Amino acid sequence: MNQEELEKCIDAAQNSQQYAHCPYSHFRIGAALLTSCGKIFTGVNVENSSYGLTICAERTAYTKAVSEGYKSFKGIVVASDLKDRFITPCGACRQFGVEFGDFEVVCVKPDRSTFKSSTHKLLPGLFSQEDLIAKAEQDERECKAQN
Amino acid sequence: MNQEELEKCIDAAQNSQQYAHCPYSHFRIGAALLTSCGKIFTGVNVENSSYGLTICAERTAYTKAVSEGYKSFKGIVVASDLKDRFITPCGACRQFGVEFGDFEVVCVKPDRSTFKSSTHKLLPGLFSQEDLIAKAEQDERECKAQN
Amino acid sequence: MNQEELEKCIDAAQNSQQYAHCPYSHFRIGAALLTSCGKIFTGVNVENSSYGLTICAERTAYTKAVSEGYKSFKGIVVASDLKDRFITPCGACRQFGVEFGDFEVVCVKPDRSTFKSSTHKLLPGLFSQEDLIAKAEQDERECKAQN
């Protein structure tokens, strides 16, 4: 993301926070996902009375983009109301992000100060689709060896 | 949903199926969520190499609508490629739906034939926000009784 | 479950509630899952700071049993602290349960009064493994028809 894109994404992420559905945590998170072609998809956390079904802002943004046909991303910005610390994506959102490759992840405070990382940096030694493919290939080799 | 709305939603749900990210199940699902004010939000299943992080088409549609400020719905249409049976929402999506009240759920086959139900019918004796509220009220009563 | 089994499961479910990890909801749930051979596996809700990763008491009990080699069940008892209403399984737990067939689900209040249902009754028109199998069979038929 260049500076102009980053600023736009911060605006979008912070603006979307108002739509968070967070009656349980009261924690308003907004996200803005920038596609490789320059389109922005926002997301908010959508909580559920059965806590385990809660979906974070980042995953909302990812599914939104995918459902419109976009799977290639430049970066994602995550905005919270916390003034004294950066809120980073939870492990679930980190895993959800790497499904679409390595791209920037920027956490932003209300004063627009940022912490910059990337999907791959946030999930060192990550588990991915390559593991499933490696497993399938190993199974095939062993199957052939037996026959 | 009236007939015209239903037809539009079926079109939207079936059209969105092409965007499903389903390299693991190869099961393309599309959803179309109709807001009370007549707006349609589509959704697709977005799978993940860690299967447990997969998000279904219905939940994609719900989070999408919420993230744009819509929380009141007339109904949701769910489209699959299965010709011989209706694919109904999984339990996770049923629970996610009731968070926003009781509204129509329509499952549709490729030939546009439908199975009609509702969020509340699909989750009899449902667990909901009311349970959390009842718990909080009970805790408060007991707390006062002790003091 | 016969009456003796039910009483044992209620004891086990209510006794396990003390182990719930629920710093966010303060909602202590306990479950007791009875295998077909008479073994009881207990479960509690294990919440997470990222709400969406929370696992309910019922799913804890199911995974526990499966991890010890048990997949055939007579019933599950779910105990809460709510005095005025029965707490039923959330949609996620309902879906998780039907993976292992149709069996009794009993919700119990602190006074041991019960609400009895079953995994299939709680998820009418359920989505299941049969749907995935039907999809695979359809794909195979269509593949053959093309060749």
Add this chain to the structure above:
Amino acid sequence: MNQEELEKCIDAAQNSQQYAHCPYSHFRIGAALLTSCGKIFTGVNVENSSYGLTICAERTAYTKAVSEGYKSFKGIVVASDLKDRFITPCGACRQFGVEFGDFEVVCVKPDRSTFKSSTHKLLPGLFSQEDLIAKAEQDERECKAQN
């Protein structure tokens, strides 16, 4: 974990793989979680026809331990069948693990070779309960400031 504990955990994790419920991925994972007091809890992946409800081996082990009253851990061993690469925990399991602090995470191949890391190393800049506490404290400060 000392060497003896590690060997025991590898045995337990690899032995539990046989119980994995993985009709969809055919990926058998076993986990062995060592409590601070020396008890071992095993876990397996329990998949679901609705992929998104799948629970991994690590989370099975964590919920199992918690449901028996154990929340303090020395380490967790994760075993897969992959011979050529180490399978690391997915993001969901990483987040689930840090709920209980910083402890060893050891990934093991069938030949017992290991890759050693820790819950905190696997989730750099992690999101945790401290974030929720910081949010609550900020809300309280701002509430007081307004009154």
